[in-house]
Amino acid sequence: MASKIALIVVDMQHDFCHPQGSLSVSGAMECVPLVNRLLDSRKISYKVATKDWHPQNHISFASNHDGKEPFTSFIQMSNHVGGKPDEKMQQRLWPDHCVQKTKGSELLSELHLGKVDLIIEKGSDERVEMYSAFSDSFGNMTAGRGGVNYDLTAKLKEQSIDDVYVVGIAGDYCVNYTALDAAKAGFKTYVIEDGQRCVSADSWKDVCQGFIKGGVTVVGEQEHVVQSLLE
Ligand SMILES: [Zn+2]
Structure with a gap:
């Protein structure tokens, strides 16, 4: 029996993709075709688009922390959501981006949005970062508790999905963690490298090392597995 395939299009939103977006990733528009x-x-058979979907007081915005700068500043983030405040990690700070219901949070109008079966809105809990569409940065699965609108693992299992292809923005953040979590959830997971762009282009090599360890396969647009999807 042929495998059932899902696509996850990560965060192809105005703020990340459009040259005038607040956290515009170089080359992002080139991924659209x-x-x-x-x-x-x-x-x-199943097409998912994810959206970063932050409240204005989100922890990842430098503007919410006195004396901090976007891109270069970090804070200590605690796992309040998971009820383990002693568990902490370093969190990089960003410009305000993808604030709920603003222009910046909209998916690109150039995308064939009529083909999307499910939209995931993630990063809605102001206390924690959520790069992956599956769980927050501490691994908490918060569907129904304010962090994300759906349990993506459950949604993919409902559709009897075997293989997951991941594309989108940014390769070194939300694509990276979404793909690693898809593999962890037991799906055969591919990242199509021509369909992503990174915040730091030179980080892609390290990201790919992480994919090898995490059981994610990186493929190019010209490879047979991808071409067979595009026929
Ligand atoms: Zn964000």
């Missing part, structure tokens, strides 16, 4: 071909594919 390939992403649209994947959205149009009849071989992919």
